[in-house]
Amino acid sequence: MKNLKIATAQFENKSGDKNYNLSVIEKLxxxxxxxxxxxxxxxxxxxxxxTFARNLSKEQMLDLAELIPSGESILKxxxxxxxxxxxxxxxLFEKDENDNLFKAYVCVDKNGLVAKYRKLHPFIxxxxxxxxxxxxxxxxxxxxxILICYDNNIIENVRATxxxxxxxxxxxxxxxxxxxxxPGAGFVAPQLWExxxxxxxxxxxxxxxxxxxxxxxxxxxxxxxxxxxxxxxSNPIGMxxxxxxxxxxxxxxxxxxxxxECRTFDDSFATAVITPEKCIQAGGNRYIKAxxxxxxxxxxxxxxxxxxxxxxxxxxxxx
Numbered sequence: 473m474k475n476l477k478i479a480t481a482q483f484e485n486k487s488g489d490k491n492y493n494l495s496v497i498e499k500l501x502x503x504x505x506x507x508x509x510x511x512x513x514x515x516x517x518x519x520x521x522x523t524f525a526r527n528l529s530k531e532q533m534l535d536l537a538e539l540i541p542s543g544e545s546i547l548k549x550x551x552x553x554x555x556x557x558x559x560x561x562x563x564l565f566e567k568d569e570n571d572n573l574f575k576a577y578v579c580v581d582k583n584g585l586v587a588k589y590r591k592l593h594p595f596i597x598x599x600x601x602x603x604x605x606x607x608x609x610x611x612x613x614x615x616x617x618i619l620i621c622y623d624n625n626i627i628e629n630v631r632a633t634x635x636x637x638x639x640x641x642x643x644x645x646x647x648x649x650x651x652x653x654x655p656g657a658g659f660v661a662p663q664l665w666e667x668x669x670x671x672x673x674x675x676x677x678x679x680x681x682x683x684x685x686x687x688x689x690x691x692x693x694x695x696x697x698x699x700x701x702x703x704x705x706s707n708p709i710g711m712x713x714x715x716x717x718x719x720x721x722x723x724x725x726x727x728x729x730x731x732x733e734c735r736t737f738d739d740s741f742a743t744a745v746i747t748p749e750k751c752i753q754a755g756g757n758r759y760i761k762a763x764x765x766x767x768x769x770x771x772x773x774x775x776x777x778x779x780x781x782x783x784x785x786x787x788x789x790x791x
Contacts, residue, residue, distance in 0.1 A: 473612065473613040473614050473639075473748040474612055474613065475745050475746065475747050475748075476510050476511060476611065476612060476614060476640075476745070476746050477507075477508055477509045477510050477511075477743060477744070477745050477746075478509065478510065478511045478512075478513070478640075478702075478704060478723060478743065478744060478745075478746060479500075479504040479507075479509040479511065479512040479513070479741040479742065479743045480512075480513050480704050480705065480706045480721040480722065480723055480732070480734070480741060480742055480743075481497075481500050481504075481512055481513065481514050481515075481706060481721060481734075481739075481740070481741040482515065482706065482707055482708055482709040482719040482720075482721040482734045482739070482740060482741070483496045483497075483500065483514075483518075483708065483709060483710075483739035483740075484708065484709055484710030484711060484712075484739065485515075485517075485518055485521050485522075485708055485712065486521060487521035487522075487523075487524035487712070487713050488520065488521055488524065488536060489521070490519055490520060490544075490545055490564075493518060493519050493520070493521065494519060494545060494548050494549070494552075496739055497514055497518065497519070497549070497552065497560070497562055498552045499739075500512065500514075500739065500740075500741055501552050501553070501556050501558055501560055502552075502555075502556050503741075504556075504558060504741055504743070505556035505557060505558040507743060509558060509743055510558065510559060510611070510612065511558065511559040511560075511561070511611060512558060512559070512560055512561070512741060513560075513561040513562075513642050513644065513704050513706045514560070514561060514562040514563065514644065514706055515563065515644050515645060515646060515706045515707050515708045515721070516563045516575070516577065516591075516620050516621050516644040516645055516646045516706075517563045517564060517565065517575070517646065518562045518563050518564075518644070518706075518708070519545050519549075519562050519563060519564040520536055520537075520545075520563075520564045520565050521712065521713070522596060522646045522708075522712055522713075523596065523646065523712045523713035523714070523715050524712075524713040525565065525596050525597045526596050526597060526785065528597060530573070530599045533565060533567075533573050533597055533599055533600075534567055534571055534573065536565055537564070537565040537566055537567035537573055537574075538564060538565070538566060538567065539566070539567060539568070539569070540566050540576060540578060540585070540588055541578075541584065541585040541588075543564075543566075545564055546578060546580065546585065549562060549578070549580050550580045550581075550582070550584055550585070553580050553581050553582050554581075554582035554583075557582060558581075559579060559580070559581045559586065559611060560579070560580055560581075561577065561578065561579045561580075561618075561642055561644070561706075562577070562578065563575070563576065563577040563578075563620070563644050564576055564578075565600075566588075566590070572601050573597070573599050573600050573601060574590040574591070574594070574600060574601055574603065575590065575591035575594040575596070575600055575603075575620060576588060576589065576590055576591075577589045577591070577618050577620055577642070577644055579609065579611075579616075579618075579642075586609055586611075587607055587609035587616075587618070588607070589603065589607035589618040589619075589620070590602075590603030590604075590605075591603055591620040591621070591622070591623060592604075592619075592620075592623045592626075592629065593622040593623050593625075593626065593780055594622075595622065595780060595782050595785065606629075606632055606633055606636055608633070608636045608637055608638055611640070614639055614640055614748075615636075615637040615638050615639055615640070616638055616639075616640040616641070616642065617633035617634075617636065617638035617640070617641045617642070618641070618642045618643075618644075619633060619641060619642075619643055620643075620644055620645075621643075621644065621645045621646060621647055622780070622782075624643050624645075624692075624695060625691075627695070627698075628772065630695050630698075630699055630701075631698075631699060633699075634699040634700070634701055634760070635760075638701060639700075639701055639702065639726075639748070639751045640701060640702045640704060640746070641695075641699075641701050641702070641703055641704070642704045642706070643692075643695075643703055643704060643705045643706070644706045644707075645705065645706065645707045646707065646708055646712055646717060647688075647707060647717070648683065648684040648685070648687065648688060648707070648717060648718050648720070649678075649679075649683050649684055649715065649716055649717055649718055650715065650783075650784035651783060651784045652783050652784065653783060654682075654687065655682065656681065656682025656683065656686070656687075657682065657683055657687065658683050659683075659715065659716070660675075660678045660679065660683055660684070660716045660718070661678075661716070662711060662714070662716050664678060664716070665710060665711060665716050665737075668737050672737070675737070678718075679718035679719070679720070680718075683718075684718040684720065685718065685720050688705075688720060692705060692722075692724060693724055693728035693729075693730070694728065696724040696725065696726060696727075696728050696756075697726070697727065697728030697754070697755070697756055698756050698759070699726075699756050699760070700726040700751050700752075700754040700755075700756030700757040700760065701726055701751070701756075702723065702724065702725055702726060702746050702750075702751075703723070703724040704723055705720075705721060705722050705723070705724065706721045707719055707720055707721050709734070709737060709738075709739070709740075710737070719734050719737075720733060720734065721733070721734040721741070721742060722734070722742065723742065723743075723744040723746070725744075725746070725750050725754075726750045726751050726753075726754035726756060726757070727750065727753075727754050727755075731744035731746075732744040
């Protein structure tokens, strides 16, 4: 495996405006390529927009969703990758030939589709079908995986992706700044975003506090550390429908250290060079080798009824 230069991006998408969102993806991909990046990753549903889909009917979702790999957005993404000689990862809603709907994330290069992943734990729209498999693919000899947003909250998903061979896990999100039972959680007022140029301090305090980055730091570095993987976290900045998101797109190494992070309110990306040696040197690599599956394989594999409760989707939650 050679060293890879990876960019993780953040931008303010427009709900349902694929042409606009793809234009931003193109702009940032071109810039990342000019800076020598091999790969750039964007957030969950970066092509279509995300939160607005909670109010869409099945017919509206089918109009928004696309076939993969033949959809117009995928073809455009491949064109951008070819023009700039860079691998691109981005998300959208997918439909199949039977009108089943999925939350999808793709990797493309100049030759076409490299990988497709369907979110295992979707919730933003009731007509979405959960994915049923993990995704492992290669970039320049590196084994990579994808887990979308909520998928990363179930720690078994991260460990399973690692055990399937991944040393890099792309973690596209639309997260933070929503109510929860967690102390300090809540929405961030859109007015702060509107006033970001005249009062950046108040906005940054909200973005970096328990509503945002402080919560992220409770678990995201641990996913990388425990599994000896590079975690490529991507998240939007600005308004996503009626919710404000705080970006913080970052790259974390197998030691759990932040190598690079977006720290502006602009459409931007952060870059880091990742090296294979850390995957072996990090403690997580030793701990994985020391596992004793015979002790817990029957515990982890026992029958269980999945129950997914997203608190902020409950209409009685207000702030």
